[in-house]
Each structure stands twice: as structure tokens, then as C-alpha cells.
Amino acid sequence: MLEILIDNRNGKVWDITSIVPSLTYKTKRIGSASSLSLTLIKGSLFQSDEFTVNSGDVIRVMKDGTGVFYGYVFEIDSGMDESVSITAYDQIRYLLANDSYVFKNNTASEIVKKIADDFELRLGTISDTGYKIPSMAEKDKKLLDIICKALDLTLINEGGNFFLYDNFGKLSLRNIKEMKLDIVVGDWSLMDDYGYKRSIDSDTYNHIKVFQDNKKTGKRDIHVGQDSANIAKWGRLQLYQQADEKMNEAQIKTLVDQLLTLKNREQRTLSIDAIGDLRVRAGCYIPVVIQELDISQYFLVEDCTHKFDADTHTMSLELRVI
Template identity: 55%
Template sequence: MYEVLLDNKDGNVWDISNIVTGITWKTNRIGSPGSLDFTLIKGAIYQDVSFKVKNGDIVRFRYNDQNVFYGYVFSIDGGRDESVRIKCYDQIRYLLNKDTYVFAKVTAADIIQRIADDFNLKTGQITGTTYVIPTMVEDNQTLLDIIDKALVYTLQNTGVNFVLFDEFGTLTLRNVEDLLVDFIIGDNSLMTNYIMKSSIDQDTFNKVKLYKDNKKTGKRDVYIAQDSANMKAWGTLQLTQSVDEDKNEAQINALLNALITIKNRESKSLQVEAIGDVRVRAGSYVPIVINEYNISQPFLVDSATHRFDGDDYMMTLELKVI
């Protein structure tokens, strides 16, 4: 059913499928690499005496002949007993390195390709992003934070949401709209449990204030958009940020309207327990149907945790509305 291969990088590739248990594959849409955790049973009667595992080894995981995870051993936790815990990360782990970059007139896709080239990372499909970022100066920041910032700029200025992930050994950038799966999770379809949450506590703003320093007048120009009804209901939740000097009034107002549209709403999240399907990962767009809450729409997967235990395969999804 599943296949786990370990490549020692010395010409030996071991099929360890029969000596691993408790496989967990986890992906997050923002801020961290994909991971694969499993327990290795050492000293099994069918284990070759020359078998070894060390940090940096390549691990490939497939399920029902589908490519799932390609990554590298980053920690080995063993003792006197026969169980050894192995943690692997995909290529995005190397984007946690820090560096300094100065970008001018580039797209988010350009930034990803530049960083991948600089750090010898393999890329796959990098979907073009149309928004040209005027400048980005990043001093001693993680590469992943730099990329996330570029993708946020792209979302704010175009309304298009992109996700970066490792697709079996290659960095991939896709529009989330293109990652809509062709099946439903919900009542009478895969789902076994769910928890619904709505919040205005983290990323909700009903007043947006943009400003830039005007060198000609010596004053600060301020632009405001707000929703008075939501301000009355929730209180004032204000987002304030600067804009580039070279943006004209029309561009600033367009950004203002985009931000108030994106931010002026409750954040709705949903946790779903379901029968596993490896086609669902962080960044996927999944149709959800829950009659109790009159839900029948796609949700974006913020994180996905897949657990393989013998013949049992379940997944936990953290979802959000976009």
C-alpha cells in the first residue's frame, strides 16, 4: 500500500517499507516545510546488517503508487529499545536559511527563482505572477519569509492567491484556484468530525489607512477606507501601512480597495477529520459540505496532517475561507 525508500547517497537505496510504523506526513501553507515522521524498527529479522540511516539521507514516500514526499533526514532519535524516531523535511527546509536581498522591479516568481538558483534548489512549475514589486529590501531575513512577503504583496495588489510548496522534490508555485480537488469532503463523504470557528481577532480590519511621504509638499499623504457598520459592530480594527513613493493616487486607491475587501470580514476556519487522500495538502482548494452550518463551498487548506497506521489512513485539515 505504501512504499518508503531510503537513499544513503552512496549507491545504496533501501526499501524500508516493512520496518517503519506510525507514518505522519504534514504540510503547512505558510512558514514551515513539509515533514515526514516515522518510527523505524531496528534489528528486524529481515534487516540487512549493512543497513544504516544518517542525517542528510534522502527519503521517498509513495502511497498507492502516488508520489507523496521527497525529502531529507534531519533528526534521528533512538535509544536502547528497537524503535528509532526519524524526522524528515522537504526542500523548503532550506528556505529557513537567512540572507540579505535587495530587489527592484521583480515579481514574486522572479524572487523565488532567484533564491532557488542562489541556494541550488530544484524548481518545478513556477506559475508566473503578474504584479511587479517596485522594491524589496530584506536584511538578514529567512528566505521563506522573503518569499511569503512577496506573495502577500501579490495578493494585496491583484487579489490572486499563490502557494509555494515542494512537489516531490521540486519547488512549485501555483495559483490556489488551480489546486481545486475534484471531490467533496463533508456530510456522507469522507468526513468523520469537524470543528467550526469564526474570529475577528487576528487578520480582520474594518479600517485601512495607507500613507506616503510627499517630497514635493513636505507632508504625509493619508488615504483611508473604512466600513462604518462593521466598526459599530466590532469596534475599530485598523490596519496601517506605508506605500511606495512612486505609487500614484489611482494605484493607492486600488490597493486600498483591495485591502478593505480582503480584510474586512470575519476569519472563518474549520478543522476537519476525514478519511485520508494524498491529493489533499496545504494549499489545496477543497469543496466542503456541512449542512448544519449551511456550508457548501471550497475552503483553502492551511495545514494538512496525514497519519498512516497499518491499513488505517486518516487526515486532519485546517481550513479557511478565501
């Protein structure tokens, strides 16, 4: 059973479960805060005259005693009728602020901790990402973009695939390998419908060109890696990016090889509409079985939307092969 509470942060906490006819909870793996959108009915028979909802109020959603969402009211939309629409976000919303940072020989974990400390955000489990990033100088950038860049650099340098999320009011950083669920979705299990897409139109590259400005010679050094077979099939799909000035030739060659391994493949995405299970959120691995597509494997949840309407709970998943 769901429980929905609003904390006015002045000592008053309201249980609004009975006056919320619909609720939508969304999570994204990269670049966005989790959001909660709900509609409540004002002026109900048993509602206290003191009941209010204000910007910055805390909203907590629990399911059978387990925390689902902990966030803050950012938008209240009301009119002459009895319905009030509320939108809340978790702590990651505060990472959309801009600032400037310089890091040297720090791990992504240390970068997350530093930024969270500076902005007084609560921390939960922060896994050690291991790889020390030689340098990052970020001027007037979104805090979340800075963190995502650090995580991308960690992945490219074989430090592992980590993701940042808010775990019921605490920022957490976990390796996606730690987030496997044993909930099977697919034929005869939760799934109502699916869509399957294969694409080389986004984030697929078979020709990698990494450059570095050589201060000694005054020239630009170019390092190239490619898959000739895939170029013959798809045409040349080029990724062009700059290497850190402190990287040596061997390190740049390793970077080119790693980028080619990561990017030189057809992107496969799967969307599923299913009966809802709140254990599923963006960043989790779930096993999917669809006989028609000859699929029986784990997929990474990129986006997850849970919808509650009366007694119905459904979820929509955007999944990706890793």
C-alpha cells in the same frame, strides 16, 4: 500501498516500508516546509547489517507509484529500545536561511527562481504571477519570508493568490485556482468530525490607514479607508502600514481599497477529521458539504496532517473560506 525508501546518497537505497509502524505527513500552505515523522524498528530479523540512517539522507514516500513526499533527514532520535524516530523536511526547509536581496520590477515568480537558483534548489512548475513588484529591499531576512512577502504583494495588487510548495522534490508555484480537487469531504463522505470557528480576532480589519513619508513637504501623508457599518458592529479594527515611496496617490488609494476588500470580513475556519486521501494537501481547494452548518462550497486547505498507523490512514484538515 505505501512505499518508504531511504537513500544514503552513497549508492545504497533501503526499502523500510515493512519496519515503519507509524508515519505522519504534514503540509502547511504558508511559512513552513512539509514534514515527515516516522518511527522504524531497528534490528528486525531481515534487516541488513549495513543498514544506516544519517542526517541528510533522502526519504521518498510513494503511494501506488505516485510520489507523496521527497525530503531530507534532519533529526534522528534513538535509545536502548528498538524504535528510532526520524524527522525529515522537504526543500522548503532550506529557505529558512537568512540573506539580503534587492529586487526592482520583478514578479514573485522571478524572485522564486532567483532565490532557488542561488541556493541550488530544484524547480518544478513555476506559474507566472504577472504583477511586477516595483521594489523590495530585504536585509537579513528569511528567504521564505521574502518569497511570502512577494506573494502577499501580488495578492494585494490583484495579481492572484499563489502558493509555494515542494512537489516531490521540486519547488512549485501555483495559483490556488489551479488546485481544485473533486474529492468531496463532509456528510456521508470521509468526515468523522468537525469544528467550526468564526472570528474577528485575527487578520480582520475595518479601518485601513496607509502612510507615506513625503520627502518634498517633510510630512507624512495618510490615506484612510473604512467600513462604518462594520466599525459600528465590531469596533474599530485598524491596519496601519507603509506604502512604497514610489507609489503615487492613485496607486495608494487602490491599495487601501484592496486591503479593505481583503481584510474587512469575519474569518471563518473549519477543522475536519476524516478518512485519509493523499491527494489532499495544504494549498488545495476541496468541496465541503455539511448540512448542519448549511455549508456546500469549496474551502482552501491551510494545514493538512496525514497519519498512518498500522492499516489505518486518517487526515486532519484546517480549512479556510477565501
